Each structure stands twice: as structure tokens, then as C-alpha cells.
Amino acid sequence: GAVVSQHPSRVICKSGTSVKIECRSLDFQATTMFWYRQFPKQSLMLMATSNEGSKATYEQGVEKDKFLINHASLTLSTLTVTSAHPEDSSFYICSAQNDRGHSGANVLTFGAGSRLTVL
Amino acid sequence: GEDVEQSLFLSVREGDSSVINCTYTDSSSTYLYWYKQEPGAGLQLLTYIFSNMDMKQDQRLTVLLNKKDKHLSLRIADTQTGDSAIYFCAERNSGYALNFGKGTSLLVTP
Numbered sequence: 001g002a003v004v005s006q007h008p009s010r011v012i013c014k015s016g017t018s019v020k021i022e023c024r025s026l027d028f029q030a031t032t033m034f035w036y037r038q039f040p041k042q043s044l045m046l047m048a049t050s051n052e053g054s055k056a057t058y059e060q061g062v063e064k065d066k067f068l069i070n071h072a073s074l075t076l077s078t079l080t081v082t083s084a085h086p087e088d089s090s091f092y093i094c095s096a097q098n099d100r101g102h103s104g105a106n107v108l109t110f111g112a113g114s115r116l117t118v119l
Numbered sequence: 120g121e122d123v124e125q126s127l128f129l130s131v132r133e134g135d136s137s138v139i140n141c142t143y144t145d146s147s148s149t150y151l152y153w154y155k156q157e158p159g160a161g162l163q164l165l166t167y168i169f170s171n172m173d174m175k176q177d178q179r180l181t182v183l184l185n186k187k188d189k190h191l192s193l194r195i196a197d198t199q200t201g202d203s204a205i206y207f208c209a210e211r212n213s214g215y216a217l218n219f220g221k222g223t224s225l226l227v228t229p
Contacts, residue, residue, distance in 0.1 A: 006161070034216045043123075043207070043221040044162075093161055097215060105150050105169070106215050110162040 002028050002098040006111025013084055014119055021079045021114045023094030029074035030096035034108065035067075038091040047092075050077040084118040091115050123220035125208055130226045137195040139223045141208030144189060148210040151184065152217065153193045156205045165193070165206075195225075203227045 003026040013019050023033055031052045036044040048069050049057040056069035066088075068080040077096075081088055095108040122144040131137045143151065149170050154162040168175045168182045168191075175182045181194040191208055205224050209217040 004161075032215065043219045044217075046216050046218070049216060095162075095217075105167050106211060107152075107164055107167065108217055109164070110154075112161040113159070115159070 002026075002096075002109045004094065004096050004109045004111040006094055006114055008114055009112060010115045010117075012117045012119065015085055016083055018080055018082045019084055019116060021081075021092055021094070021116075023077045023079070023096070023111050025075045025096045025098070025109070028096070028098050030077075030098065031074060033071060033077040033094055033096045035069060035077075035079050036093045036095065038093060038113075044093060047079075052077075081116065084116070086118045089116055089118045123208055123210055123218055125206075125220035125223045127221060128224050128226070130228065131198050133198060133200055133227055133229050135198055137193075137198045137202070137225055137227075139193045139195075139206050139208075139225065141191040141193075141220055142189055143191065143208070143210045143218075145210050145212065145218070146186075146189065147213075150211050151182075151191050152209040152211070153180075153182065153191075154207045154209060154219075156207065156222070158204075162207065198225075198227050200227045200229065 005024045007022045033050040035047045038044045047062045050069045050071040052071045058064045071077040093113040095110045098109050124142045152167040153165040179196045183192045205222040207222045208220045
């Protein structure tokens with residue numbers, strides 16, 4: 001089945017540094033990927049839609065300069081948290097749209113998530 | 120997540136059936152989904168249903184959709200301890216992203 005690989009799974013960084021999270025679709029091409037953020041015991045909040053070859057579309061309230069998204073190829077999207085602060089600590093999950101075998105259901109395949117802790 | 124509502128917690132005994140309920144607000148949603156999340160992991164697609172269907176069954180899973188009431192349910196038959204997880208209901212928005220509920224934490228006791 002479709003697999004989305006997300007790396008790193010866990011990262012701890014100092015306040016003020018930048019952290020890059022990678023999201024790869026391993027056996028399918030994904031022109032569209034989505035980045036979500038999940039706080040403890042909360043739902044997933046959509047941060048942005050990553051479009052291959054064009055600028056990402058950010059949801060209201062998400063700072064585009066803080067959360068840089070690059071989707072340079074059909075299998076890779078990256079999220080860079082710039083000048084990280086403790087309040088950025090969260091679980092970040094990417095997903096890629098994969099229609100293969102689902103007859104147009106626009107099924108999203110999710111990565112395993114990246115736990116960011118900012119000290 | 121505010122447009123999709125779920126009860127937050129459900130506890131069942133092993134072998135019983137579990138029913139997780141969800142209400143959504145976007146009547147134009149063409150597909151509705153159920154995802155499962157185990158601790159510290161990403162989301163695993165369990166099943167989805169097209170909006171013109173009333174029911175879909177897949178092994179131990181049965182999805183019921185009441186489009187008039189915008190109500191979706193997931194029934195897990197013969198619930199096992201390995202089914203303990205958080206279950207998310209989701210609707211697809213116009214931009215093809217998914218709007219999720221807050222998740223229902225299912226606890227299966229022996």
C-alpha cells in the first residue's frame with residue numbers, strides 16, 4: 001500500500017534554532033501534501049497545503065514566515081520551523097493525497113509524525 | 120476540527136461491540152473517513168464512505184451514514200484490546216484536506 005515516510009520522528013532543539021521535517025511519498029507521486037499540527041489530546045489542525053512547484057497555501061493564523069514549506073519534487077515536502085520557541089513544541093504530521101486503488105476517494109496517507117520539543 | 124464533533128471517550132469490554140459516533144456540518148462533503156491513531160503514531164485509514172451510501176461494511180467495521188442528520192458512526196464488532204486507540208472522524212473540505220474531529224479515545228478492557 002501507499003507509504004508516507006516522515007523524518008525525524010523526534011527532535012529536541014534549543015529555542016531560536018530552526019528545525020526541518022521531511023515528508024516523502026515512497027511509492028507514489030503526490031502533487032499535494034498537507035501539514036497538520038496536533039496538540040496533546042487534541043484534534044489535528046491543518047496548517048498548510050503544500051503544492052508541488054508552487055507556493056504553499058497557509059491556513060488562517062499560521063505564520064508562513066515561521067513555518068516554511070517547500071515542495072520541490074513530486075515525492076518530497078519539507079516543513080521548516082524557523083526560530084523555534086517552546087510554544088512550537090507539538091506533534092507535526094504530514095499527509096499525501098493518494099487516489100490509487102480508492103476510486104477517487106482522495107484518501108490521505110499519513111506519515112508517522114514528528115514530535116518537536118523546543119527547550 | 121470544530122465542525123466535526125465526536126464524543127471524547129468510550130470504554131468497552133473485550134468481545135463487545137463498540138460504536139463511535141460523529142456529527143459533521145458540511146453537507147457538501149462527498150466522502151467521510153475514519154482514521155485510527157495509536158499512541159505516538161500517525162493516522163491509519165480504517166475506512167471511508169461515499170456520501171450517497173448509507174452503510175459500508177468491511178470485516179469487523181461497519182460505517183453508517185445518515186446524511187439528513189449529518190451523522191456518521193463506526194461500529195467495531197468483537198472489539199479486541201488491540202483496538203484501543205483514538206478514532207478520528209473526518210470530512211473532506213473543498214481544498215481536499217481533511218477536517219478532523221477531536222477524536223474518540225477507545226479503551227478496551229479484558
